[in-house]
Amino acid sequence: MQQIKAYLDQIASISQTDWHFFTSKLQRRVIKKKEVFLKLNDIENHISFIETGVVRVYIPKENPDKEITFGFSFKDQFISAYDSFLTQTPSAYELQALTNTTILSISYNDLQEVYKQTQIGNLIGRLTAERLFLIKSKREQNLLNLTAEERYLKLFKERPELLKVIPLKYISSYIGVTAQALSRIRKRL
DSSP: OHHHHHHHHHHOOOOHHHHHHHHHTOEEEEEOTTOEEEOTTOBOOEEEEEEEOEEEEEEOOSSGGGOEEEEEEETTSEEOOHHHHHHTOBOSSEEEESSOEEEEEEEHHHHHHHHHHOSSHHHHHHHHHHHHHHHHHHHHHHHHHSOHHHHHHHHHHHOTTHHHHSOHHHHHHHHTSOHHHHHHHHHHO
């Protein structure tokens, strides 16, 4: 619980009363490596904070080699099929733990209660949503403005631990190239 407290304290000061109410709504979940914990067309009912582990966000395909990885989330970050969560409609993608992962989750209904009953809930929700938007916007800009090689270098400058835990096929999909093209990029570097 200390990790999520430290994260939220960066956003705003939370009273003990609000903190206790919020944490009473959290559920700790342990997800095994390779487990898909949100499937295509399921409605996302949780927003979660990653205590440990790495999660992949991807669009599944019949041929696993054609899957499209478009996001990763790490320790001390939030993870959710956020569009599905907000609209309570089926998800167009899946969430998969790439390592053994522990998350703290709050349900949609419980989060609505936190918004209504705490002084700080709406502010935290808005600022967290803004951070998620900025991450998404930055990713889109990188895809449009950087070469595949630049995206690869930027990814590992920002997240050097990626190479240790994320298979190259997911990294190649994430930066928008084939596995063979990624192999050529890596040889040049």
